[in-house]
Amino acid sequence: MLTLEQALDAVLTQARPLPACERPLEAAVGSILDEDVAADIDSPPFDKALVDGYAVRTGDLQGPEPRLDIGEVITAGRVPARPLGLGEAAVVMTGAPIPVGCDAVVMHEKTRLEDGHVVIEETAVRPAQNLLARGREMTAGSIVLSRGLLLNPARLGVLAAVGRASVRVVPRPCAAIVPTGDELVEPSEVPGPGQIRNSNAIMLKASALQSGADAETWPIAPDDEKPLRQALEAGLRWDVLMVTGGVSAGQRDLVPDVLASLGVQCIFHKVRLKPGKPLWFGVGPPRSNRGGSLVFGLPGNPVSVLVGFLLFVKPALAALAGKPEAETPETARLARGFRHRGDRPTYHPVKVLRDAANSPATLLLEPLAWSGSADLCTVAQADGFAAFEAGDREYGPGEIVGFLPMR
């Protein structure tokens, strides 16, 4: 059986960035840029006032409180009609181009009007003060954003500033979610004897959306080959296919066989891990223009589904989106002693007692009383999972353990 590290390696080997495509800026938030972007024009395209006030020639400012003639008024969007005269100050608004001949802008608040002239109250006005010289931010043809950057709001602003209405990015992956099992009913129904409600589909959809993917859920597929095959076949058109249930060793666990018949190659089945051991992973047949769907068969228990998503599907979605691998896994300290029993590495729900954003050295984990992988209610009170190693062992208070946050 694979270790967690081996299994994650096997997943990430298959999860290559999706082929890049052109997207409107609004749809590119959070995506990885897949081109080098050059400025098309100088920015600012003119020497520009950074404040409201008076554009002046510093050479004119001799003695205390120099007094200047008031020249033309230049509002934003207008251009100066003429160069600045000697002993003159032009009225400028923030963002406006300043006239030829001036070399600084004095803030409105540091001047006063007197007999139709402006008196400069500010002493020691420096050349270049309160103005941005043409091309100072970027010059036409220079690269302003490099391939591989994550498109955050500031970078989208730069794209707009260089005239881009669309941009080449690694697209967000899309994920299909197929819940399976004769025992499942939809949340709106009242479960009959032996039935339970489908809580996995909404969990996986919300998880995928929070990971920056698009996601769509299928109706429940019964443990019956024909309808199961139809649902899985449709799901294989997505970049990621998550199937819940049907992957244990049970007699009615049809998912692996049906996937195989659809040309999905099994990469591994079962990981040394609790909860979530029966995890199944494979790759579908190549699609036009891109690789095969990454197929995750998650065991039906809700907590197994959640842990399987966090450990394997989330990193795969990030890799498909072209994002760099996350840093080393997080760790934290136990708030109290804990006796762990079990022959597999175990993810146990914990509450974070102190969330000191600035000194997670003091991040303390309180293990919750938990009934195992079907007990989602306890996990709903948790902030994440503590990772305990295989083997029975008494962990002491303050001991450092792995931490898998739910965020």
Place this chain on the structure above:
Amino acid sequence: MLTLEQALDAVLTQARPLPACERPLEAAVGSILDEDVAADIDSPPFDKALVDGYAVRTGDLQGPEPRLDIGEVITAGRVPARPLGLGEAAVVMTGAPIPVGCDAVVMHEKTRLEDGHVVIEETAVRPAQNLLARGREMTAGSIVLSRGLLLNPARLGVLAAVGRASVRVVPRPCAAIVPTGDELVEPSEVPGPGQIRNSNAIMLKASALQSGADAETWPIAPDDEKPLRQALEAGLRWDVLMVTGGVSAGQRDLVPDVLASLGVQCIFHKVRLKPGKPLWFGVGPPRSNRGGSLVFGLPGNPVSVLVGFLLFVKPALAALAGKPEAETPETARLARGFRHRGDRPTYHPVKVLRDAANSPATLLLEPLAWSGSADLCTVAQADGFAAFEAGDREYGPGEIVGFLPMR
């Protein structure tokens, strides 16, 4: 002029959680729950197998490798037809109800078949092993999720498990973005003399979306009272209205007067802050069923817009969504010495040199060479802003400063 803390206080005093409403589960991801949610049925609704294997009576397991008759086969979704016979083992699938009379489940892997009987290879099978007793997770009528919780995937799963297709939450706020200024042209246009492209609208839209709000941008409004008034009047129907430009002391800065004529009450204008000093904040007239729109007039420079969003609009959006106030502001260490000049607290773009998720004590900030609030290009290379206090001062390498991350 207000300090940053006073201004933020004034904003948060106005930003009350929006009236709760019912939302389908899929639309409630990331929202704050506004009701106590009770279980409608016991969960599990029956004693349930947690693994594939054999449901047994531990009293029957005497001596090494006990051998049992094979009873009925219970797949998930089916119910046992009869109690477990003496010396009998029922075949159960993960999630299936177990028959009356059995008190443990032995994993399939720890058994073997012999002459039509099952041999239990596992020693020391404990009562309750591998099963979840009826109501162990939740009992009908008990509160499983409390008002005020953030709806993450696990909690949405619990809602589905208790039969909820919709849920009462504090809705996500919606934000209108009105860019103003005669100097602006849309990104797809080539700026003429004195013009610049509108980069603020996409920045604010992306920022609002990343903060969990819905957002819509308006076309550019000119510095002309009638169309400006139309745009702002429409924007006041949104929970938050962000206006860029038109709030400095310039002659054509019409926004405050037009807002006043629309019944918007000014709470403050100008904050002791760089960049972004001319920030304007007010509250619109009450709307049917809810309070007035929170109106932020942001100066036109793109970096002022970004910093103003992070410092004021983002916390306001969180408060409208009913989310608890963020913890104390972050801090980090300077990677090198830095000379700060200026009479206002200043947010200066920085790169994070080491992002040690686990020991941000080692988070190091490299201040970037920056031309001020119009220089968005440098900010696009940054990870956030270092906060320097008012006054000229030499900061030493390793000195701790405030950190405003862009994330």
